Amino acid sequence: MSLQDFTTSESLTIGVELELQLISTHDHDLIPQAQDLLRETARHTGAWDIKPEITRSMIEIGTSIQREHGPLVAELRDMRDQLVRAARRLNIEIAGGGTHAFQHWSEQQIYPGERFHYISDLYGYLAKQFTVFGQHVHVGCPNGDDALWLLHALSRYVPHFIALSASSPFVQGHDTGFDSARLNSVFAFPLSGRAPFVRSWDEFGAYFDKMTATGVVQSMKDFYWDIRPKPEYGTIELRVCDTPLTVEKAAALACYLQAICRYLIEERPFEPVEDDYLVYTYNRFQACRFGLQGDIVNPQTKARGKLRDDIVRTLARVETHAVDLKSWEACQLLRESLGEGNDAQWLRRQRAQDAQLSEVVEAAARRWTQSPPAAR
Template sequence: MSLATFTQSEALTLGVELELQLVSMYDHDLSPQADDLLRELDKHPGAWDVKPEITRSMIEIGTSIQRQHAPLVAELTDLRQQLSRAARKLNIGIAGGGTHAYQHWSEQQIYPTERFHYISELYGYLAKQFTVFGQHVHVGCEDGDTALWLLHALSRYVPHFIALSASSPYVQGVDTGFDSARLNSVFAFPLSGRAPFVRSWDEFGQYFDKMTSTGVVQSMKDFYWDIRPKPEYGTIELRVCDTPLTVDKAAALACYLQCICRYLREEKPFEPAEDDYLVYTFNRFQACRFGLDGEIVDPKTKTRQKLRDDILRTLARVDEHALDLQALEASNLIRETLFEGNDAQWLRSRRKGGVPLSAVVEDATKRWMA
């Protein structure tokens, strides 16, 4: 199978995908009612899309193509309202969060599509363990060469999005000590992590052909990279974010990415290099484990700095671009997160005093459904 031609897209356009939890209102465990909810939403009037995910207790929603923060928030708010209304008819809740706090993977049911059955057969129990929930953000690029340049330039900022979005401290009833434990499940897949350092679309096509010739890869969907190109959409796709607990946070994260991309494209503060990846896995781990309190190493200067401080400096650099993109409100919400804490800290705060995890999930459900 040959690599698809990279579709030309309008630069810096956005698309947001959110994987969401379906929660029983009885015990607040996951509820395998994706089919029921999809039927309720079959003729929704919105421009957004809703579809099943790998197990029956989750769905994925996707926005239309967006350009600015305010319309993105409006669409996500409409989406939340319609999903919440349909869920209430079924007596289920919908929640954000990168993991459900106490569901057991062995109890999950694979959603019956050819693709999901293939994944289940190939990866065994990892497929059910993949009942984790992320936010993916697509950014439009005009050609494949630009997309790959931007993909590699963004590698320095991956820890920002992990730490800001982190909302998965609990797994199977245990506080993991991680702010984002979800990414540990993703990292178990053999084609996860970082993309290879290739700079042209022709060179990437050669790499893709070699991978397909081995039989390991059939399509771009088989790559679970932190950032991957999506040639059929004409985008790059950032995949490291946990699903936030609110749609406002989801929109802010998407627009923060848009501002960074504009800053990188217009100012070109550095040229991406293979050596940027020397510290990539360490920085990624710090963001997963410690969230905003993590430390990262600058790949050029080799100096160590607080992740929170690096985000603050980046916000200052991209403020002019946020103004031009009408995304200052998004930037301000990101700043608030730095001082108030991420969603992982919010979830842990609900647990204080011995509150049961079911009550924490209930609070998260109420928060997402507003």
């Protein structure tokens, strides 16, 4: 199987995908009602998309192609509102968050579908442990060479998105000590982590051909990289974010990525080199473990600093680009969140109030539902 041509896409367009939890109103555990919810939302209004995920207690929603923060957040709110109304008819709740606080992987059910059964057969129990919930952001690129350049340039900013979006401190009833424990489930897959350092689409095609010849890879879907090219869409896809607890945070993260991409493309502050990856795994671990309090090492200067400070500096660098993209408000939301803490800290604060984990999940579902409604 050969790699398909990279579809031409408008530069800096964005699309957001969110994996969401389906929760019982009775005990606030996950509930396997994805098929029911998909039937209930089959005639939804809007250009957005809803589809199943690997287990029956989760769904994925995806926006249409967007260019600006205002229309993006409006569409996400509309998606949220329609989903919540449909879920209420089924007596279930919807929530964000990178993990469910106390579900057990052994109780999850694989969604009936050829691709999902293939993954289950191949990866065994890891498939059910993959009942975790992430946000993916697509950024449009005009060609494959530009996409790969941008993919590698963004490697320095991956810890930003892990720390800002982190919302998975609890796993199977325990505080893991991580702000983003979700990514530990992703890292268990053999084709996860970073993409290989190739700089042209022709080089990437040769790599893809070698991988498919081994039988290890059948399609691009088999790569679980932190950032991967999506040639059929003409995008690169950032995959490290936990699903936030609100759609407003999801929109802000997408627009922050868009602003960074414009800054990188227009100012070319550095050229990505393979040595950028020397500290990549360390920086990523720090963001997962400690969130905004983690350390980050600059791969070029070798200087060590705090991740929160690096985000502050980056927000300042991209501010004019955010203004031009009409996403200043989104970046301001993230700037304010640096003082409030990420969603993992919010969840821990709920737990610190002597709440049962079921009450923490209930609070997360309420937070998802009660953020500002879509305009009518």
